[in-house]
Amino acid sequence: MTQVVVRLENIAKHYDDQIAVENLHLDIFAGEFLTLLGPSGCGKTTILRLIAGFEMPDSGNIFIGGVRVNDLAPNQRDVNTVFQSYALFPHMDVFDNVAFGLKIRGLKNREVFTRVTEVLEMVRLKGLEKRSVTQLSGGQQQRVAFARAVVNEPLVLLLDEPLSALDYRLRKEMQLELKRYQRKLGITFIFVTHDQEEAMTMSDRIIVMNQGRAEQVGTPKEIYEEPVNLFVANFIGEINIFDGFVVEIGSERLSTRMEGHMFHLLNRRGFQPGRKIRILLRPEDIQVHKTRPADYFPSLEGQVEELIYKGSTVDLQIRLASGKSVYVTEFFNEYAEDIFYSRGQQVWLRWFDGWEVILPDD
Amino acid sequence: MTEKSFFRRSAIGIVFFWITLFVLIPNLLVIICSFLERDPAHFIRFVFSTESYRNLFAAVFFRIFLNSFKNAFIATLVCLLLSYPFAILLCRVRPSLRRYLLVLIIIPFWTSSLIRTYALVILLKGNGILNSLLMGAGLIREPLQILYSDFAVFCGLVYTLLPFMILPLYGNIEKLDIRMVEAAFDLGASRMQTFFRIILPLTMPGIIAGSILVFLPALGLFYIPDILGGAKSMLIGNFIRDQFLTARDWPFGAAASVILTAVMGFMLLAYYYSLKRFNAKLME
Numbered sequence: 001m002t003q004v005v006v007r008l009e010n011i012a013k014h015y016d017d018q019i020a021v022e023n024l025h026l027d028i029f030a031g032e033f034l035t036l037l038g039p040s041g042c043g044k045t046t047i048l049r050l051i052a053g054f055e056m057p058d059s060g061n062i063f064i065g066g067v068r069v070n071d072l073a074p075n076q077r078d079v080n081t082v083f084q085s086y087a088l089f090p091h092m093d094v095f096d097n098v099a100f101g102l103k104i105r106g107l108k109n110r111e112v113f114t115r116v117t118e119v120l121e122m123v124r125l126k127g128l129e130k131r132s133v134t135q136l137s138g139g140q141q142q143r144v145a146f147a148r149a150v151v152n153e154p155l156v157l158l159l160d161e162p163l164s165a166l167d168y169r170l171r172k173e174m175q176l177e178l179k180r181y182q183r184k185l186g187i188t189f190i191f192v193t194h195d196q197e198e199a200m201t202m203s204d205r206i207i208v209m210n211q212g213r214a215e216q217v218g219t220p221k222e223i224y225e226e227p228v229n230l231f232v233a234n235f236i237g238e239i240n241i242f243d244g245f246v247v248e249i250g251s252e253r254l255s256t257r258m259e260g261h262m263f264h265l266l267n268r269r270g271f272q273p274g275r276k277i278r279i280l281l282r283p284e285d286i287q288v289h290k291t292r293p294a295d296y297f298p299s300l301e302g303q304v305e306e307l308i309y310k311g312s313t314v315d316l317q318i319r320l321a322s323g324k325s326v327y328v329t330e331f332f333n334e335y336a337e338d339i340f341y342s343r344g345q346q347v348w349l350r351w352f353d354g355w356e357v358i359l360p361d362d
Numbered sequence: 363m364t365e366k367s368f369f370r371r372s373a374i375g376i377v378f379f380w381i382t383l384f385v386l387i388p389n390l391l392v393i394i395c396s397f398l399e400r401d402p403a404h405f406i407r408f409v410f411s412t413e414s415y416r417n418l419f420a421a422v423f424f425r426i427f428l429n430s431f432k433n434a435f436i437a438t439l440v441c442l443l444l445s446y447p448f449a450i451l452l453c454r455v456r457p458s459l460r461r462y463l464l465v466l467i468i469i470p471f472w473t474s475s476l477i478r479t480y481a482l483v484i485l486l487k488g489n490g491i492l493n494s495l496l497m498g499a500g501l502i503r504e505p506l507q508i509l510y511s512d513f514a515v516f517c518g519l520v521y522t523l524l525p526f527m528i529l530p531l532y533g534n535i536e537k538l539d540i541r542m543v544e545a546a547f548d549l550g551a552s553r554m555q556t557f558f559r560i561i562l563p564l565t566m567p568g569i570i571a572g573s574i575l576v577f578l579p580a581l582g583l584f585y586i587p588d589i590l591g592g593a594k595s596m597l598i599g600n601f602i603r604d605q606f607l608t609a610r611d612w613p614f615g616a617a618a619s620v621i622l623t624a625v626m627g628f629m630l631l632a633y634y635y636s637l638k639r640f641n642a643k644l645m646e
């Protein structure tokens with residue numbers, strides 16, 4: 001998975017005085033499932049449109065399959081798009097929609113038929129060939145849009161929030177399905193979503209975008225466990241953020257004041273004394289003790305304010321002495337002692353050494 | 363009876379009365395008249411006869427009929443070819459300019475089309491504005507004989523009926539989803555392919571509606587060929603008018619207008635069914 005299929009080289013794009021993409025540098029590898037993740041208006045669609053050729057970059061170069069495509073029209077680029085609203089042709093039936101790209105390329109009727117039938121079988125739409133696309137359910141329309149794009153076997157498939165119009169269960173189903181097709185076909189997918197959970201389940205790599213910039217690029221695990229800044233940390237999943245202050249540093253560790261206690265944490269980023277920092281903890285990384293731990297290591301004391309049982313987990317909201325709320329998720333499993341709590345119960349919070357993320361406070 | 367249903371009934375009643383009085387009865391009179399005999403003294407004689415219809419199949423009338431259709435068809439085609447790019451342009455310019463252009467299209471409706479047709483005479487006649495301009499520019503030495511030709515008739519028809527083509531087309535093209543066009547490009551279609559396979563089929567309702575709105579009046583508008591075509595252009599519209607006013611052969615004129623109405627009716631029916639099929643495809 002080392003061959004680069006799409007290279008974005010210092011891409012910038014703005015509309016009027018609105019910056020849509022800023023200085024983006026990105027290599028996309030053959031066969032990977034890459035997700036652009038970010039809040040509304042951060043430039044995700046713009047990046048897809050730049051790759052597809054519907055927008056021209058203000059500066060920078062776009063390479064597809066090693067060829068600079070800046071001056072190529074959309075119909076000359078070996079990419080296909082699954083549009084957010086599907087954009088199916090309403091005057092054509094399912095078969096003709098899917099066959100459109102192949103017919104345009106001048107393929108023989110026999111081959112068009114074979115390939116369309118094959119793809120429709122894959123997306124489980126066989127038997128609906130003659131159905132008008134306006135008579136399909138949302139999920140079926142989604143499949144037609146997908147089939148219409150992949151039947152052309154593009155180098156890269158662009159998907160702009162293809163699942164956002166579907167209800168929760170159908171979306172879950174289609175996530176798995178899309179992932180399966182991607183593995184089967186070996187086509188590079190560039191997928192856009194603003195749903196972090198969707199991005200985590202589907203992607204090989206995620207780009208977290210904010211205001212036209214790529215904040216972090218990495219595997220879902222890297223992005224979840226080692227966010228490089230507060231934006232990424234906040235955007236992906238729940239996280240608890242504590243303010244800290246580096247009092248002194250040792251050979252490997254720093255000493256920081258946090259919630260009225262002194263903690264000695266691994267100083268991976270080489271913070272200097274006097275530096276304000278943020279200490280980040282995922283809810284599931286925090287352990288809850290019902291009695292004060294007997295050793296001399298510090299722990300955070302608080303009271304259970306809210307608790308929600310969710311079947312396999314229990315979510316706790318704990319109020320610390322400082323008034324700060326901390327979110328904790330505990331899993332039911334055979335090792336966990338009894339994890340039933342009551343409101344107002346006194347608890348002590350701890351975490352495994354090194355599971356915290358420390359970021360500069362800026 | 364509630365107040366609402368009373369209002370509804372009386373509204374329906376008024377419309378019903380109106381249609382009976384001004385549409386049904388006159389048309390019935392025309393149909394009855396077409397089956398009567400001609401009487402030079404009293405216009406008609408109350409004797410059943412199909413003579414008028416038999417006369418219609420004479421070569422002269424058939425030629426007039428055909429000629430009228432040909433003219434209306436050409437005028438419709440010219441209108442369509444002029445309007446389509448214009449409607450596209452209208453959808454592309456910025457909204458403030460678009461409003462302004464739409465008003466410009468509608469302004470001519472504020473003047474009677476009869477008066478505007480006479481205005482065309484002033485433009486087109488031998489020593490008219492057009493010829494003066496062309497001669498002034500040194501493009502021609504002799505004034506062109508434009509007035510009283512088929513060309514002048516086409517000019518008049520196209521000029522008068524153009525808005526009826528532009529407006530439905532504009533309404534349709536404006537609704538056209540630009541993402542359809544992008545999707546076609548994305549799938550590798552050229553501009554031509556996108557136009558013929560996506561844009562044209564999706565704007566077909568507008569094309570058909572505009573064509574009907576132009577074609578049917580073009581068949582019947584008698585004063586335009588009269589004023590601009592001179593005596594040369596005998597079309598079905600002025601033929602019918604002449605039967606009533608000049609030749610005083612009411613049954614014959616009535617028969618011709620019954621045939622014309624019937625043909626138009628069939629065309630509307632065909633339009634209705636094609637639209638229903640098209641919409642069924644789009645909507646279901």
Ligand SMILES: Nc1ncnc2c1ncn2[C@@H]1O[C@H](COP(=O)(O)OP(=O)(O)OP(=O)(O)O)[C@@H](O)[C@H]1O
Nearest residue numbers: 015018019020039040041042043044045046047194
């Ligand atoms: N055609 C346009 N004209 C002007 N501004 C635009 C245009 N398209 C996008 N923008 C602006 O560029 C920025 C990026 O837009 P883009 O559509 O790429 O966002 P997005 O990440 O896809 O958002 P969403 O999740 O809401 O779809 C936004 O601030 C948007 O307002």
Ligand SMILES: [Mg+2]
Nearest residue numbers: 044045046160
């Ligand atoms: Mg978008």
